[in-house]
Amino acid sequence: MSGAVLYHGEPNGPSLSVLAALAESGLDIECRPIDLLAGERHTISGSTDSVAMDFAVEGEGPVLVANGEAMSEAVFLAQYFDEAAGGCGLQPNDPYKRWQMLMWCRQATERLSPAVAYLGIFATSQRRLAELDAGTFDTLLASIASEDLRARWQDLRDDRVDAAKVADSKAKVAQFAERVENQLADGRAWLMGDFSIADLETFAWLRPMRSLEADAFAGKGRCSAWMDRVEARPSVQAALARATTDHPERAFAPGPEINRWG
Known part of the structure; x- marks a missing residue:
């Protein structure tokens, strides 16, 4: 895909799922790593419309710039890669099964993703932001158009942790691991029967929780075995090989806003 560039963070969360989806598609798209925790996502050039970068529901996720258009949101990007490749198997052909996959996503x-992001940023990223001088941080904030996202950055720098959100996030991670466990109870190998975007998106968010929230996976043998299968896929291994740190699963920047309605 001539001229297209995928800007991504360390292979964790949405950057991991998108990089793996790109590898699954076989498309030839340039990948450029950016430092999400330095706010580099908001200073990407080459786009005539910054809405996808500035107001993405996903928060600090990857951005694909193609033909002057910025595109974001991991699930949508995975769909784009699948369809641009003429169908690489990331989406079911059956309309009902595709609906099921999208509802899962x-x-x-x-x-899941707001919960993981909330737990992850305070576990791994707060110190780095706290160490920034005021002028540097103010410049970073000024590059972010979304008021909600700016507030999440400020909360992180100030170490303003909401105990209720922590408890809620821990519960949601455990609930989703349980949901995966139950989904696999009929012996299927993948969440939708066939491998799909649902596997990549779910795995990419659950992966860092295996260390940060280990109790959530206790006694969930099917979930753990499924995660091992996903991680062993060549596309996921290719995505993880793009890491520039020893522990990409600890690379977090402010993510989605926690759903106010539970």
Whole structure:
């Protein structure tokens, strides 16, 4: 895909799922790593419309710039890669099964990803932001158009942790691991029967929780075995090989806003 560039963070969360989806598609797209925790996502050039970068529901996720258009949101980008490749198997052909997959992904993006991001940023990223001088941080904030996202950055720098959100996030991670465990109870290898975007999106958010929230996976043998299968896929290994740090699973920047409606 001539001229297209995928800007991504360390292979964790949405950057991991998008990099793996790109590898699954076989498309030839340039990948450029950016430092999400330095706010580099908001200073990407080459786009005539910054809405996808500035107001993405996903928060600090990857951005694809193609033909002057910025595109974001991991699930949508994975769909784009699948369809641009003429169908690489990331989406079911059957309309009902595709609806099921998208409903699963919606649960992952609305419940799981905000929880993981909230736990992750305070566990791994707060110190780095706190060490920035005021002028540097103010410049970073000024590059972010979304008021809600700016507030999440400020909360992180100030170490303003909401105990209720922590408890809620821990519960949602455990609930989603349980949901995966139950989904696999009929012996299927993948969440939708065939491998799909649902596997990549769910895995990419659950992966860093295996160390940060180990109790959430206790006694969930099917979930753990499924995670091992996903991680072993060549596309996921290729995505992880793009890491520039020893522990990409600890690379977090402010993510989605926690759903106010539970």
